[in-house]
Amino acid sequence: MLRTSMLSSPTWRRGLLTGAAVTATLVLSACGGDDTSSDSGMNHGGMTATTAASAAAPATFNDADVMFASMMIPHHRQAVEMAGLAGGRAAGGDVKDLAAKIEAAQQPEIDTMTRWLTAWGHPMPAMNASGMPGMNASAMPGMDHGSMPGVMSPADMDKLAKATGAAFDKQFLTMMISHHEGAVTMARQEVAQGSNPDAKALAQKIITDQQAQITAMRQIRSGL
CATH class of the missing domain: 1.20.5 (Single alpha-helices involved in coiled-coils or other helix-helix interfaces)
Structure with missing residues (x-):
């Protein structure tokens, strides 16, 4: 219930x-x-x-990193200038294509390294008329044409700018092979002595990319 x-x-x-x-x-x-x-x-x-x-946390870098970026920027700028000449002067389509690839790859690398130098407190100085750093000796000791392997002289650049057709192709390839070999030398030094992981990674990329382009340019030149 x-x-x-x-x-x-x-x-x-x-x-x-x-x-x-x-x-x-x-x-x-x-x-x-x-x-x-x-x-x-x-x-x-x-x-x-x-x-x-x-x-x-500050970015890790040493003098080798600063030197690498400071030298590779004008080195790349010269390569971009050389590549820019190919569009209106080269005879071979393969030369024009290679030049376009060089320009497309190296300009972003210039921009990246420029940002690094600013962040590290070592902004890139203004360029002079020949595209090289306009600095005094105390700003970056030892940094001149002679210290950058493969860099072309103003006379070399003037000669290339006046060439056309097959003559331009052969001269461009010869100069750019030497220029690339210089960049590889500089990049290897950064890999061995640098401390910034991003800078070392870019240096290794430059070695890989430019060695492949050196091989391609030698093959193209052998067929001229």
């Missing part, structure tokens, strides 16, 4: 449902509050602290 009375009582059932609803609300609210607090701590505490620490 007692069991029948309790189960059939509308009042008891309403009270049970109300209590269950309140309990569920309290549990969900508590869980939501804990998650929010935990997420907030993770996002604003851990992540912010990590970001701040990363931003505060």
Whole structure:
């Protein structure tokens, strides 16, 4: 009799449902509050602290990294200038294609190295009329035409600019092979002596890319 009375009582059932609803609300609210607090701590505490620490950490570099970027920028600029001449002077389509690839690859590398030097507190000085750094000896000792392997003289550049057709193709390939070999030499020195991982990675990329282009240029030249 007692069991029948309790189960059939509308009042008891309403009270049970109300209590269950309140309990569920309290549990969900508590869980939501804990998650929010935990997420907030993770996002604003851990992540912010990590970001701040990363931003505060100085980039690792040494004198070899600075020298590599400072010398490779004008070296690349000269290669880009040489490649730019091919569009209106070269006779062979393969020479024009190769020149376009050189220009497309080296200009972004110039931009990257320029940003590095600025971040390292060694911004690139203004270029002089021949495209070489216009600096005094104290700014970067030993940095001149002679210290950059494969760099062309103003007379070389003038001779190339006046050539056309098959004569241009042969001269361009001969000069660019020498220029690339110089870049590979400089890049190998960075791989051996640099400390910045990004600079060393770029140096290795230059070695790989330009050695492949040297092989291609020799093959093209042999067919002229």
